[in-house]
Amino acid sequence: MPEINSDKVCFVIVKAREFDVQVEGQEADDSNATDDNFASVFASGRDDSVRRELKAFIDAMDEDEQCELVALCWVGRGDFSPDEWEDAVAEARSRRQGSTADYLIGTPLVSDYLEEGLSKFDLSCEGFEMGRL
Numbered sequence: 666m667p668e669i670n671s672d673k674v675c676f677v678i679v680k681a682r683e684f685d686v687q688v689e690g691q692e693a694d695d696s697n698a699t700d701d702n703f704a705s706v707f708a709s710g711r712d713d714s715v716r717r718e719l720k721a722f723i724d725a726m727d728e729d730e731q732c733e734l735v736a737l738c739w740v741g742r743g744d745f746s747p748d749e750w751e752d753a754v755a756e757a758r759s760r761r762q763g764s765t766a767d768y769l770i771g772t773p774l775v776s777d778y779l780e781e782g783l784s785k786f787d788l789s790c791e792g793f794e795m796g797r798l
Contacts (some may be wrong), residue, residue: 666750666786667733667736667737667750667786667788668729668733669726669729669730669733669734669737670730671783671788671789671790671793672793673722673726673730673734674734674737674779674782674783674788674790675783675790675793676722676793677719677722677723677734677769677776677779678776678779678780678790679776679790679793680715680718680719680722681719681769681770681775681776681779682776683715684713684715684716684719684770685776716770719766719770720764720766720767720770721766722766723765723766723769723770724764724765724766726765728758728761731757731761731765732754732757732758732761732765733754733757734765734769734779735757735761735765735768735769736750736753736754736756736757736782737778737779737782737783738769738772738775738778738779738782739753739756739757739778739782740753740781740782740785741777741778741779741780741781741782741783741784741785742774742778742781742782746785747785747786
């Protein structure tokens with residue numbers, strides 16, 4: 666069971682969706698549609714305020730929270746089952762290199778994966794209020 670505060674996960678979900686909406690209509694990057702499960706991936710400027718806010722929020726998390734956030738994404742994507750939670754966190758910790766925020770922001774459908782990951786543990790963002798953090 667994830668120990669990360671679900672409000673933090675919900676904040677990331679909301680901001681990731683906000684970021685996705687901002688990049689709608691921009692020119693697609695050079696990603697391979699087959700590798701991305703045919704999800705459209707958009708390039709965005711590094712100066713985007715929502716992206717900066719999301720990156721700063723994830724960067725401010727401690728290592729345990731970042732690893733759990735990645736593991737939750739992987740559970741939501743189906744790479745691990747909820748029963749394999751500890752393995753997912755251990756894998757996230759062992760593969761940790763570079764910016765966790767950049768990895769997650771660059772993951773197509775990350776908000777959907779995080780939301781699905783929460784639901785696998787009977788958690789949700791229902792009732793989440795942005796101002797509570």
